[in-house]
Amino acid sequence: QLPSVREPLFAAYSAGQVPEVKRALADSALYKVVQCAPAIRVSLAEEFGLPMGTLTPGKMAAALRHLKFDRIYDTNFGADVTIMEEGTELIGRVMSGERLPMFTSCCPAWVKHAETAAPELLDHLSSCKSPMQMVGALVKTYGAKQNGVDPAKIYSVAVMPCTCKEFECSREEMEVDGLREVDVVITTRELAQLIKDAGIDFVNLPDEPFDSPLGIYSGAGSIFGVTGGVMEAAIRTGYELVTHETIPNLQLDFVRGEEGLRTATAQLGDLELRVAVVAGLKYVSEILKQVKEGTSPYHFIEVMGCPEGCVSGGGQPKLLLETLRKKAYQARKSSVYRHDSHQQVRKSHENPAIIKLYKDFLGEPLGHVSHHLLHTTFHSREKMSPNQALGVKED
Numbered sequence: 001q002l003p004s005v006r007e008p009l010f011a012a013y014s015a016g017q018v019p020e021v022k023r024a025l026a027d028s029a030l031y032k033v034v035q036c037a038p039a040i041r042v043s044l045a046e047e048f049g050l051p052m053g054t055l056t057p058g059k060m061a062a063a064l065r066h067l068k069f070d071r072i073y074d075t076n077f078g079a080d081v082t083i084m085e086e087g088t089e090l091i092g093r094v095m096s097g098e099r100l101p102m103f104t105s106c107c108p109a110w111v112k113h114a115e116t117a118a119p120e121l122l123d124h125l126s127s128c129k130s131p132m133q134m135v136g137a138l139v140k141t142y143g144a145k146q147n148g149v150d151p152a153k154i155y156s157v158a159v160m161p162c163t164c165k166e167f168e169c170s171r172e173e174m175e176v177d178g179l180r181e182v183d184v185v186i187t188t189r190e191l192a193q194l195i196k197d198a199g200i201d202f203v204n205l206p207d208e209p210f211d212s213p214l215g216i217y218s219g220a221g222s223i224f225g226v227t228g229g230v231m232e233a234a235i236r237t238g239y240e241l242v243t244h245e246t247i248p249n250l251q252l253d254f255v256r257g258e259e260g261l262r263t264a265t266a267q268l269g270d271l272e273l274r275v276a277v278v279a280g281l282k283y284v285s286e287i288l289k290q291v292k293e294g295t296s297p298y299h300f301i302e303v304m305g306c307p308e309g310c311v312s313g314g315g316q317p318k319l320l321l322e323t324l325r326k327k328a329y330q331a332r333k334s335s336v337y338r339h340d341s342h343q344q345v346r347k348s349h350e351n352p353a354i355i356k357l358y359k360d361f362l363g364e365p366l367g368h369v370s371h372h373l374l375h376t377t378f379h380s381r382e383k384m385s386p387n388q389a390l391g392v393k394e395d
């Protein structure tokens with residue numbers, strides 16, 4: 001039995017975006033949509049005194065409905081879309097030999113680091129937006145159509161384990177047809193505050209489902225919450241796309257682990273895919289040096305800014321004691337993997353909501369609708385002042 005987390009062990013919180021979201025929730029003219037990152041459902045319960053890593057997707061969906069959101073969608077769905085787009089992009093680059101290695105682009109801390117420290121390598125990043133921004137773009141297009149709502153009336157909230165996601169959602173490029181894709185980002189701690197302020201008895205809430213279609217996800221989507229998860233999800237789909245055979249084992253231990261840099265070779269039929277997983281930006285310098293010198297042996301590199309991936313993000317319940325912090329990260333990680341293993345569908349390309357999205361709306365991965373909504377560009381921040389690099393306007 002893991003220890004429960006009690007209030008005095010937490011760092012002090014600021015109100016952050018809580019007042020802004022409360023104002024929007026009280027505005028009946030707005031159609032309020034929310035998405036939650038994979039790592040929230042394994043940590044939110046800690047804020048309510050439940051054991052570390054308690055898995056509560058159903059209680060989280062129920063609490064969001066009690067808060068009066070009109071649609072409870074999920075970043076995990078966006079993670080499945082990311083695999084469709086990024087996996088196709090990777091296979092194309094491996095076949096052509098162009099712009100290799102390819103880096104993941106879903107962690108805004110890593111993207112900003114690359115824009116600052118290695119602008120000459122930006123075309124090595126996948127052009128995919130993060131799962132959060134993909135869901136944001138789909139909420140105001142595909143989702144708006146499904147729900148019969150004017151996209152301009154949609155207020156899109158993202159609950160993230162991350163303190164960099166607010167910066168990401170404010171990037172100029174993150175706009176769809178003149179509208180912000182995500183209007184506001186709140187952290188796990190801020191969601192807990194909203195639930196507490198509304199007097200919701202989180203611990204005793206009966207489970208409720210997410211809304212369809214943008215709330216339906218596979219096990220592959222849920223493992224984006226841990227380091228190595230994007231890689232594992234991509235290999236599950238990549239294997240089947242390349243070989244046209246069922247992957248023999250879904251648990252890819254060779255990309256799981258604790259080390260800040262892990263490397264492996266995945267056999268996809270005749271293709272030897274050389275991969276690296278980086279957790280923590282201090283481990284990325286050597287990798288960047290190799291790419292700059294043209295000596296990198298890898299095809300695909302996942303980079304996450306936080307030591308265990310998003311389960312250890314800066315917006316998660318914050319433990320003051322390092323020993324407890326480590327326990328919490330381990331418990332949240334195990335919970336993410338347990339959640340994956342309990343899913344009926346564990347590969348992104350087999351998620352029926354994803355199949356329908358491509359059939360009815362996107363057409364095909366990397367098609368022109370996908371390019372318009374789900375892909376982006378990056379730009380050098382090398383010569384910017386610290387404020388400009390963070391997108392803060394200077395007088």
Ligand code: SF4
Nearest residue numbers: 107162305306310313
């Ligand atoms: Fe944010 Fe950390 Fe996750 Fe990167 S790894 S997206 S910085 S929480």
